[in-house]
Amino acid sequence: MRMRTIIAISFLLALTTNVAIAAPYCAVFSWGEECHFYDYKSCLQAAGNQGACVINQKEAQAPSGGAPFCVVAPYGTQCFYYDAQSCRMAASAANAVCAVNPNR
Numbered sequence: 001m002r003m004r005t006i007i008a009i010s011f012l013l014a015l016t017t018n019v020a021i022a023a024p025y026c027a028v029f030s031w032g033e034e035c036h037f038y039d040y041k042s043c044l045q046a047a048g049n050q051g052a053c054v055i056n057q058k059e060a061q062a063p064s065g066g067a068p069f070c071v072v073a074p075y076g077t078q079c080f081y082y083d084a085q086s087c088r089m090a091a092s093a094a095n096a097v098c099a100v101n102p103n104r
Helices: 001-019 041-047 085-093
Strands: 025-029 033-037 052-054 069-071 074-081 098-099
Touching: 025 041, 033 041, 041 052, 052 098, 069 085, 074 085, 085 098
Parallel strands: none
Antiparallel strands: 025 033, 025 052, 069 074, 069 098
16 A cells, blocks of 8 residues: 555656646657657757657747747846748757747
């Protein structure tokens, strides 16, 4: 009985820890997703050929700025870019991803 209690508490602790440390990127697979990536490159590496890397919509912070393109990074979502090329360049320099502003 004591072992079951320890296992149950460990499982609950693991669940709450995953929620507390959720990150801006998820590696998505046919069997589920892993949302613990703080930089886009490590997410892509984890996804490999079997999955894809997407923005964690549950953790994405409200965007700042009103331009059509945003850099989504661990520190926030900045929508300051009026063309996709400059957004991709800024995202690459920040090890982040460029996305279309969801508020437009």
